[in-house]
Amino acid sequence: MTQSRSAESETSVHDCPVLEARRLTRRFGGLVAVNQVSFAIAQGEIFGLIGPNGAGKTTLFNLLTGLIQPSDGQMLHNGEDISQLRPFQIASRGIARTFQNIRLFSHLSAVENVMIAQHVHTHSGVLTGVMGLPPAPQEEKQIREKAMELLELVGLGDRADEIACNFPYGDQRRLEIARALALKPRVLLLDEPAAGMNPNEKRQLSEFIRNLRQQFDLTVLLIEHHVPLVMGLCDRIAVLDFGQLIALGDPAKVRNDPAVIEAYLGAE
Ligand SMILES: Nc1ncnc2c1ncn2[C@@H]1O[C@H](COP(=O)(O)OP(=O)(O)OP(=O)(O)O)[C@@H](O)[C@H]1O
Ligand SMILES: [Mg+2]
Numbered sequence: 001m002t003q004s005r006s007a008e009s010e011t012s013v014h015d016c017p018v019l020e021a022r023r024l025t026r027r028f029g030g031l032v033a034v035n036q037v038s039f040a041i042a043q044g045e046i047f048g049l050i051g052p053n054g055a056g057k058t059t060l061f062n063l064l065t066g067l068i069q070p071s072d073g074q075m076l077h078n079g080e081d082i083s084q085l086r087p088f089q090i091a092s093r094g095i096a097r098t099f100q101n102i103r104l105f106s107h108l109s110a111v112e113n114v115m116i117a118q119h120v121h122t123h124s125g126v127l128t129g130v131m132g133l134p135p136a137p138q139e140e141k142q143i144r145e146k147a148m149e150l151l152e153l154v155g156l157g158d159r160a161d162e163i164a165c166n167f168p169y170g171d172q173r174r175l176e177i178a179r180a181l182a183l184k185p186r187v188l189l190l191d192e193p194a195a196g197m198n199p200n201e202k203r204q205l206s207e208f209i210r211n212l213r214q215q216f217d218l219t220v221l222l223i224e225h226h227v228p229l230v231m232g233l234c235d236r237i238a239v240l241d242f243g244q245l246i247a248l249g250d251p252a253k254v255r256n257d258p259a260v261i262e263a264y265l266g267a268e
Contacts, residue, residue, distance in 0.1 A: 016078060016079045017040035017041055017042055017076070017079075018042060018043045018045075018077065018078060018186070018219045019040075019064065019075070019076070019077055019095075019187060019221070020039070020040045020041070020074075020075065020076040020077075020079075021037050021038055021040075021060075021064075021073065021074070021075055022038050022073055022074040022076070023037070023038055023072065023073035023074070024036070024037045024038070024070055024072075024073035024074065025037075025071050025072035025073045026056075026059055026063055026071050032243050033056045033059040034056045034060050034063065034240075034243050035056070035242070036072075036244070037056075037238075037240070037243075037245045038245065039238055039245065039248060041221065042219070044213065044218075044219055045219055045220070045235045045236065046209065046213060046219075046220045046222060046234050046235050047219075047220065047221050047222065047235065047236055047237075047238070048222050048223075048224065048234035048236070048237040049221060049222065049223045049224075049237075049238050049240065050223070050224065050225070050230055050238075050239055050240070050264060051240035051241050051264055052241060052263060052264055054242075055240040055242065055243065056240050056242075056243040057191075057240055058100050058191055058223065059243075060240070061097060061191055061221070061223065063075060064090075064095070064221075065087055065090050065097050065189065066082070066085050066086050066087040067087055069083070069084065070083050077090075077093055077187075094184065094185050094186035094187060095185060095186070096180040096181070096183040096185035096188055096189070097180060097188070097189035097190070097191065098173065098176040098179075098180050098189070098190050098191055099176065099191055100191040100195070100223070102169070102173065103176070104164040104165075104172060104175060104176060104179070105164065106163075106164050106165035107163060108163070109160065109161045109162060109164065110151060110156055110159060110160050110161070110162055110164055110175050110178075111144065111160040111161060113164055113178075113179055114147035114150050114151060114175070114178050114182050115144060115182075116179075117179045117180070117183055118143050118146060118147065118182045118183075146182070147160075147178075147182065148160060150178040150179075150181050150182055151175075151178055153178065153181070154174040154175065154178045154181075154208075155174060156171060156174055156175060156178065159171075168196070169195070169196025169197070170196050170197040170198070170201050172196075173195070173196060173197070177190070177193065177212075181212075181216070185216075185218065186217070186218065186219065187218065187219045187220075187221070188212070188218050188220050189220075189221045189222075190209070190220065190221070190222045190223065190224075191223045192224055193205060193209075193222070193224065194224055194229055202226055202229055205229070206229055206232060206233045209222070209233060222234065227265065230251075231251040232251075234251060235250065236249060236250055236251075237249070237250070237251055237254045239254060239257070239259075239263070239264060241263040241264065246259045246263060247259060247260045
């Protein structure tokens, strides 16, 4: 499946891509952080986004999740324009993310962090959560059980009651993934998930992401600096440099692209 997908044309990966950027642009004053970027991601792809520091990768994620609005261009989800949607509207479409600068409720326990995220999908809903009202006891029990399942999945099941800020970085990143999964996403955006992990954890992460795709039928977008991880894991890779897309294709093509080697990979 991966190979045939990679062999397809870069601009029409699928009849209706899950996620698409069309000449997407974001300016901050005089700086063009994302400059006319276009790509289309097919259902089930693991799509990597690489590039030097400041290339615009996180800005692209912030656009795709509605944290900031495009200055120009469009973003589509399943063919529908989502360019002007707010973050909660994008989340409720099944697009979830983790953050480069981890954003957990640092003084809550691991299980509480995951439970809070589930309010989007419970009867009591977001309003109850925001107003601090407890959900019905039966619902509370289900929410906790689901949260425990997700913590087991990311390998933190035995540390559910530990306070999030006491976790090492690698574990906090896993906790963020569990929290994102609580939103029952169809598309998962991971911003440098391997940062703070040791080489062994990085290898495990790769396997874990592959399993996630399989188990949840996910499409994954992944920003990552660790080149072997990206090359080994992703079906296709987009390379940003100074906000511009300088390459897009399967790992072999991107690895050998002279512009990519000059801008990013260097002697590696
Ligand atoms: N809110 C903002 N206001 C002004 N400039 C911003 C803002 N957010 C990002 N930038 C600038 O946009 C450019 C792209 O930043 P971005 O964080 O997207 O890069 P990145 O590719 O994620 O880098 P890194 O690998 O270091 O995480 C940088 O020059 C950054 O300083
Ligand atoms: Mg970034």
